[in-house]
Amino acid sequence: MRPTDLDLMAYADGELDDAAALEIEEAIKADPALADIIAKLQASRALAQAAFEDVEAAPMSQGLAALIGEIETPHAEIGQPQGREPTDPVIVPMPTRSRGGAAALTWPQTIWPALVAACAAMGLLAGYVLPGRSGPDTFLQLADNGSAEPGHLLVKALDTLPSGDDTRRVLIEASFEAGDGSLCRQFRLEQQTGIACREDASWRLVILAEASSPDRFQAAGGGDPVAVASAELGVTTRFNERQEAQLIEAGWTRKSD
């Protein structure tokens, strides 16, 4: 069967997975004219890039040049005040780890006691976890040491759901590799948002916070604790749909693990 025009374009742009690309290549063998179409599509991309490649060398407007100068100046006061530490995030206190890993966040040590105390004083963990309901139908549960950990439903979602699937009570928002190589997923429950990373063949909560605006791009300023934690983790790779599917298939392990 002849591939559709959009299939050919997706092939030309390298957007198809291996199996779909193979189908296109088989179709090209049967109909060499398809190769000409793909070549034109690829040429159109190259030309579009060439048409705007001189932008980098073009002089900037005075206003933009001044702004870039300010951005490049260390500690310049633009937009949000710099150097402000988060004062009120709801952080799940993590147990001390014997070796490096995604949970080993490098928050300033002076902040940790305040965060832990705030969590305890406000009873926030109790709000997230249903005491006595650590059975198979919970998203979050309390560990023996009093910290929160993913419940059965959240573990299942982290294991199996692709990002963006909002048909369930948990939404996986993104999957990424942290700076230390850990595989992490950011999730959203009805009232909480957080990040869990793989450790010792299970998911460990790195951060759990109250969910704020569902529009991540339009959220007001104020130091989103999940964003801060994500920055602390040092995101090195954001997994695309295909990479994520491979990790789900492999049970969130890699050959090097």
Add this chain to the structure above:
Amino acid sequence: MANSPELLVREGLVEHLPKFRRFALVLARNPADADDLVQAGLERALVRAASYNPAYRLESWVFKIIQNHWIDQMRKTERQGPHDDISAAYSLVGEDGRERLEVLDMSAKARIAIEALPDDQRAVVGLILVNGESYQDAANVLDLPVGTVMSRLYRARQKLIGVLEPSAPEGTLQ
């Protein structure tokens, strides 16, 4: 402050500045308006820097801010009534670029062809063809289904190839 969202945003804005300028130029079609658009987008990104989540691509976040600002500007312009700026669509060649197409090199022709595209197709071309964004990332930036992005991209490419290859039957890649 190391690895704070604010610092990541500042570093990312400078690192990816050429991408933002290219995208803005595809949208605005003249360098002065494009740099104003980038400046406004970067200022907005800085104001919201504390909320930036590094789990998402900074480029996509800023592209979206630029795109939204561009749409806001277009709506304001529409409310102010039409204005004649035909030359903006042919910024490389002045008042009547079409007559001079033959003397231009291929990349200049491509730029003219892209500038002549409708706004919605230009945005897709600016993200995917000019800047190398994936279909999915472009869909996220534009708040569109991937299928819609692909349809717009294909229609834009038909026109682009048609301009570059005038002998080909119009509206087809066959």
